[in-house]
Amino acid sequence: ETGVTQSPTHLIKTRGQQVTLRCSSQSGHNTVSWYQQALGQGPQFIFQYYREEENGRGNFPPRFSGLQFPNYSSELNVNALELDDSALYLCASSLAPELRGEQYFGPGTRLTVT
Amino acid sequence: KQEVTQIPAALSVPEGENLVLNCSFTDSAIYNLQWFRQDPGKGLTSLLLIQSSQREQTSGRLNASLDKSSGRSTLYIAASQPGDSATYLCAGTGSGNTGKLIFGQGTTLQVKP
Numbered sequence: 001e002t003g004v005t006q007s008p009t010h011l012i013k014t015r016g017q018q019v020t021l022r023c024s025s026q027s028g029h030n031t032v033s034w035y036q037q038a039l040g041q042g043p044q045f046i047f048q049y050y051r052e053e054e055n056g057r058g059n060f061p062p063r064f065s066g067l068q069f070p071n072y073s074s075e076l077n078v079n080a081l082e083l084d085d086s087a088l089y090l091c092a093s094s095l096a097p098e099l100r101g102e103q104y105f106g107p108g109t110r111l112t113v114t
Numbered sequence: 115k116q117e118v119t120q121i122p123a124a125l126s127v128p129e130g131e132n133l134v135l136n137c138s139f140t141d142s143a144i145y146n147l148q149w150f151r152q153d154p155g156k157g158l159t160s161l162l163l164i165q166s167s168q169r170e171q172t173s174g175r176l177n178a179s180l181d182k183s184s185g186r187s188t189l190y191i192a193a194s195q196p197g198d199s200a201t202y203l204c205a206g207t208g209s210g211n212t213g214k215l216i217f218g219q220g221t222t223l224q225v226k227p
Contacts, residue, residue, distance in 0.1 A: 004157075006157075031213075033212070033213075033214060033215075035215075035217075040219070041219055042118070042203055042205075042217030042218050042219045042220055043158070043203075043205075043215070043217050044217075045212075045214040045215065045216070048212045048213075048214060055212055056210065056212030056214060058214070088155075090157055090158065092158075092215075094213065097212050097213045098213075099213070100145050100146050100165075100166075100207050100213040101163075101213075102148065102160055102163045103148065103160070103213070103215060104160060105150070105157045105158040105159075105160070106157050107156060107157040108156065108157045110155070
């Protein structure tokens with residue numbers, strides 16, 4: 001157990017809808033990174049939040065957005081869902097980014113878009 | 115642009131065998147390398163982190179090495195057990211300020227009793 005939690009576990013949405021995924025970081029960690037893992041692929045970096053601000057973004061469109069709260073928990077929001085957004089969404093918590101320390105992953109949220 | 119490749123994509127071995135999983139990366143400027151285990155439909159469990167100044171790490175039956183000059187990392191599993199069956203992913207961090215992980219596609223291991 002890493003201490004990183006994600007909710008919900010599973011989610012089914014219709015194309016065009018919006019979704020919010022949540023992540024609670026491990027105690028003592030102030031950085032949360034989000035990844036998308038399509039079936040049979042390695043995870044792809046979406047973005048990272050550090051001290052409540054976005055600190056780097058991967059190759060994802062603006063309809064993927066996020067927030068980090070003062071307790072360092074985080075949300076991932078996806079607007080105008082597309083079928084290709086169906087994936088396992090993983091969050092990882094870590095210490096400050098410049099330390100490049102170990103990243104601890106949550107169990108993930110499985111999103112299905114129909 | 116950093117790319118990470120894992121070969122083979124799948125591996126099936128009898129219980130008790132020692133095995134090596136391979137990970138290669140294109141940019142020798144890789145900073146850290148982390149190995150993960152993923153069970154079907156689950157999140158990632160960190161196995162070993164090799165930091166920039168290190169060449170290898172060991173935990174129980176697992177040993178991971180990192181050779182930046184050749185762009186390779188290997189994960190050695192000794193005396194494999196059926197419980198080791200899972201997908202193993204390697205991921206490197208670059209020199210940027212996010213420490214974002216760049217993943218390979220994984221090697222799916224099946225250990226047969």
